[in-house]
Amino acid sequence: MKERARILVVGGGYVGMYTALRLQRKLKRELGRGEAEITVVTPDPYMTYQPFLPEAAAGAISPRHVVVPLRRVLDRCHVVIGEATAVDHAGRTATVTTLATEEEGTGGRRFAYDELVLAPGSVSRTLPIPGLADHGIGFKTVEEAIGLRNHVLEQMDIASSTRDPALRDAALTFVFVGGGYAGVEALGELEDMARYATRYYHNLRPGDMRWILVEASDRILPEVGEEMGRYTVTELRRRNIDVRLGTRLESCADRLAVLSDGSRFPTRTVVWTAGVKPHPLLAATDLPRDERGRLKCTAELAVEGAPHAWAAGDAAAVPDVTAGEPGRECAPNAQHALRQARLLGDNIAHSLRGEPLETYAHKHAGSVASLGLHKGVAQVYGRRLKGYPAWFMHRTYHLSRVPTFNRKARVAAEWTLAGLFKREIVSLGSLEHPRAEFELAAGGKPSQDPPHDPKGSS
Numbered sequence: 001m002k003e004r005a006r007i008l009v010v011g012g013g014y015v016g017m018y019t020a021l022r023l024q025r026k027l028k029r030e031l032g033r034g035e036a037e038i039t040v041v042t043p044d045p046y047m048t049y050q051p052f053l054p055e056a057a058a059g060a061i062s063p064r065h066v067v068v069p070l071r072r073v074l075d076r077c078h079v080v081i082g083e084a085t086a087v088d089h090a091g092r093t094a095t096v097t098t099l100a101t102e103e104e105g106t107g108g109r110r111f112a113y114d115e116l117v118l119a120p121g122s123v124s125r126t127l128p129i130p131g132l133a134d135h136g137i138g139f140k141t142v143e144e145a146i147g148l149r150n151h152v153l154e155q156m157d158i159a160s161s162t163r164d165p166a167l168r169d170a171a172l173t174f175v176f177v178g179g180g181y182a183g184v185e186a187l188g189e190l191e192d193m194a195r196y197a198t199r200y201y202h203n204l205r206p207g208d209m210r211w212i213l214v215e216a217s218d219r220i221l222p223e224v225g226e227e228m229g230r231y232t233v234t235e236l237r238r239r240n241i242d243v244r245l246g247t248r249l250e251s252c253a254d255r256l257a258v259l260s261d262g263s264r265f266p267t268r269t270v271v272w273t274a275g276v277k278p279h280p281l282l283a284a285t286d287l288p289r290d291e292r293g294r295l296k297c298t299a300e301l302a303v304e305g306a307p308h309a310w311a312a313g314d315a316a317a318v319p320d321v322t323a324g325e326p327g328r329e330c331a332p333n334a335q336h337a338l339r340q341a342r343l344l345g346d347n348i349a350h351s352l353r354g355e356p357l358e359t360y361a362h363k364h365a366g367s368v369a370s371l372g373l374h375k376g377v378a379q380v381y382g383r384r385l386k387g388y389p390a391w392f393m394h395r396t397y398h399l400s401r402v403p404t405f406n407r408k409a410r411v412a413a414e415w416t417l418a419g420l421f422k423r424e425i426v427s428l429g430s431l432e433h434p435r436a437e438f439e440l441a442a443g444g445k446p447s448q449d450p451p452h453d454p455k456g457s458s
Contacts, residue, residue, distance in 0.1 A: 004034070004035055004036065004037070005030075005035065005036045005037075005114050005115060005352050006036075006037055006039070006112065006113045006114045006115070007023060007036065007037065007038045007039070007113065007114070007115045007116075007117070007348065008039050008041065008094060008111055008113035008115070008116050008117070009023075009038065009039065009040045009041070009077075009117040009119065010041050010042075010084045010087070010094065010116070010117065010118050010119060010120055010281070011041075011042060011117075011118070011119035011120040011121055011315075012040055012041075012042025012043075012044060012045075012046070012047055012070050012079075013042075013047055013048070013119065013120075013121045013313070013337075014047070014119075014121075014313060014334060014337040014338055014341060015117075015119035015121075015312045015313035015315075015337050015340065015341045015344070016040060016042060016047075016117070016119040016341075017040075017047040017068065017070060017073065017074070017341075017403070018337075018338060018341030018342060018345070018403075019117050019119065019312070019341045019342075019344045019345045019348075020038055020040050020074050020077050020117075020345075021073060021074060021345070022341065022342050022344070022345025022346065023038055023077075023345045023348060023349065024038065024074065024075075024076045024077065025345075026345055026346060026348075026349035027349055027352075028076075030352075031076050036352070037078065038074075038076065038077040038078065039077065039078045039079075039080060039111060039113075040070065040074060040077050040078070040079050040080065041080045041082055041083075041084050041094070041096050041111070042070065042079065042080075042081065042082075043081070043082065043083050044081070045069065045070055045071060045079065045081055046067040046068055046069050046070055047067065047068045047070060047073075047403070048066060048067050048141060048142050049066050049067070049068065049398075049401075049402045049403070049407075050140070050334070051181075051334060051398045051401075052065075052066040052398065052402065052411070053066065053139065053140075053141075053142065053144075053145040053182075053186070054145075054182075054185040054186045054188070054189040054190075054370065055189060055370070056142060056145045056146070056149075057139075057145040057146070057148050057149045057186060057189060057190055057193075058149070058189035058190055058192060058193040058372075059149060059193060059423055059424050059425070060189070060373075060414070060415070060418055060423075061411055061414050061415075062410075062414060063142050063145065063146050065407060065410045065411055065414065066142055066145075066402075066411075067142055068402075068403045068404060068407060073403065073404060080096065080098065080111075081098065081099055082096045082097055082098035082099065082101070082109075083096065083097050084096050084120065084281055085097055085108055085281070085284060086108075086281075086284040086285070087116070087118070087281070087284065087285040087286070087287070088285075088286060089116060089285065089286050089287055089306055089308075089309055090286055092112060092113055092114065092116075092308075093110050093111065093112050093113070094110070094111045094113065094116070095108040095109070095110055095111075096108055096109050096110075096111055097109070114308060115308050115310070115348055115351070115352070116308060116309045116310065117310045117311070117344065117348070118281075118282070118285070118287070118295060118303075118309065118310070118311045118315055118316075119311065119312060119313050119315060119341075120279035120281045120282070120315055121279055121313065121314050121315065122276035122277060122278055122279060122314035122315070122332070123140075123276060123277060123278075123279055123280065124138050124140055124272065124275075124276060124277075125274065125275040125276050125277040126272065126274075127274075129249055129250065129251060129252065130251040130252070130253040131251055131252040131253030131254065131255075131256075131270075132249075132252055132270070132272065134253075135252050135253075135255060135268075135270055136252065136270050136271075136272045137151065137269070137270065137271045137272065138271075138272055138273075139182050139183075139186050139271060139272075139273050140182070140276070146428075148186070148190070148271065149190070149193075149427070150427045150428055151269060152174065152190055152193070152194055152269065153194075153197065153425060153426070153427035154427050155171040155172065155174075155268055155269060156171070156172070156194065156197060156198075156201060156204060157427065158171040158268075159171040159172045159204060159208070160201045160202075160203055160204055166266065168208075169210075169266060170255060170266040170267055170268050171268050172204075172208050172209045172210060173209075173210045173212070173257075173265050173266065173267040173268070173269070174187075174190070174191075174194075174209070174210070174211050174212065174267065174269045174271070175212045175214065175249070175252075175257045175265060175267050175269060175270045175271070176211070176212065176213050176214065176271045176273065177214045177215075177249045177270065177271065177272050177273065177274050178214075178215065178272065178273035178274035178275065179213060179214075179215030179217070179219070179220030179221065179243075179245075180220075180221070180222075180223075180273065180274075180275065181221070181223065181369055182273040183213065183215075183220075183271070183273035183274070184213070184220055184221055184232065184236075184369060184371065185369055185370050185371070186271065186273065187211060187213055187236075187241065187271075188236070188370060188371035188372040188375065189370065189372055189373075191209075191211050191239065191241060191372065192372035192373050192375075193423065193425070194206075194209060195209075196423055196425070197423075197425040200425060206240075207240070210242065210265070211240070211241045211242065212241075212242045212244065212257075212265065213236065213241060213242070213243045213244065214244050214247050214248070214249055214259060215243070215244065215245050215246075215247065216246070216247065216248045216274070217245070217246070218245050218246050219245065220232055220233060220243070220245070221367075221369055221377065223331075223333070223367040223369075223379075224366075224367045224368075224369060224377050224378065224379045225379045225384070227384060228377045228378070228379055228384055228386065231377060231386055232369075232371065232377050233245070235371060235375065235377075235386075236371070244259065244261065244263075247259050247260050247261050248260040249270070252267075252270045255267060255268055257270060276314065276332075277292075277293065278292065278293040278294050278314065278315055279314075279315060282294070282295060282315060287303050287306050287309055288303065288304055288305055288306065290317045292317070294314075294315060294316055294317040295311040295315055295316050295317065296317055297311050297312070297316045297317055297318045297319075298319070299318070299319050299321050299359045299360055299361075300347055300357040300358065300359060300360070301316070301318060301340060301343060301344045301347060301360055302347070302357070308351075310344055310347070310348060312337065312340035312341055312344050313332065313336075313337040313340060313341070314332045314337070316340075317329050318330045318336075318340065318360060321359060321360070321361045322361050322362065322363040330360075330362075331364065334401070335362075335364065335365065336362060336364075338401065339360070339362050340360055343358055343360050346358060365380060365381060366378065366379045366380035366381055366382075366383075367379055367380075368380065368390060368393050368394040368397055368398075369390075369394065370391055370394045370395075371391075373391075374387075374388050374391050375387060375388075375391055376388075376390035376391035376392075376393070376394045377390050378390035378393050378394065380393070395415070399411060399412060
């Protein structure tokens, strides 16, 4: 490289972490000589392996084993815990707020860069449904997975101890909105966990609980194909899960779920997994976006018309060169994100060295989904699997993809131990308000409101 290169990676998810990891390896000599520096800006000091969130929620995997500490993995990068709020690519600067910004009172910090990688990921796509902001529970982060597990077990405790039949019914009614991977896998794992937990309640039976899946389209799990989608509906209904296709949630105000088919369910649990949208940061940049708000990218993962800007994953509209028809784009899933990140790191290194860029080309291999312990569906290279074989393939595939040998070994050990011992069914809901007991002991009144910190700490 002719001169020192400052590379700024915005986002610490799949694309952000794997791109920075690839750059560490490709630019090892340049980093050692001080000819390059890599800065990673991320709101969390870890990368969450999201396919394991349903198992973390069900207690099959410890939550700390579904996250990868960035500072340990990216030991040659400068990791900044903060949120990028704006990007001025014309001026090659990004505005970042850190944990110290509010204390300092100096406003956002500006980072200058030469090469920009935008990989902030996506956020939940919500609708203006009455009561959703007050009572809805998301399922995109490890904190939400832990919170949902605690919440489900807490509802079972409420139902077991109340004498009010209406309260009992509401506590044992669980509504999941969205029939994609997140919704179906979370529902399948948690229903499995709750059904197992009923054996330790003297007055609860699996048939007392009501699990409802609401999907606006006429099918679920479109990624595994129409036939496997129908099988999944049949399998869920066989477990007494109420699957409502072609139905929308119209309201969940006052803890009453109202569906578009006229059904009304008193419930204390509404889990929202109805899709995602591009991160709001993309709207605060001067980079070109498509009609869905994603960055327009080339097949080399460069942002169109913006030299030295790169993107991949959920934030990028990347053309699918393996498709037989023009205009097709790569699906925003982990399978593409992982491979795009590796090529993205290679292409940035090629660009800095004046070498030709490579084109991203990957034909979708298929999809796997878990429906609970020993249950799953899969469509891989045109072959369809269901039941135990699909579940085993789901675990094997994701174990091979979770980053670092450390995490692979810990997850495999937990699965092995789970086969030898009984499930844990303990709710640790107090984690969401860790100072409540001390505040009460110190003479204060513990707040009943959720903490301002979105991660749940006081």
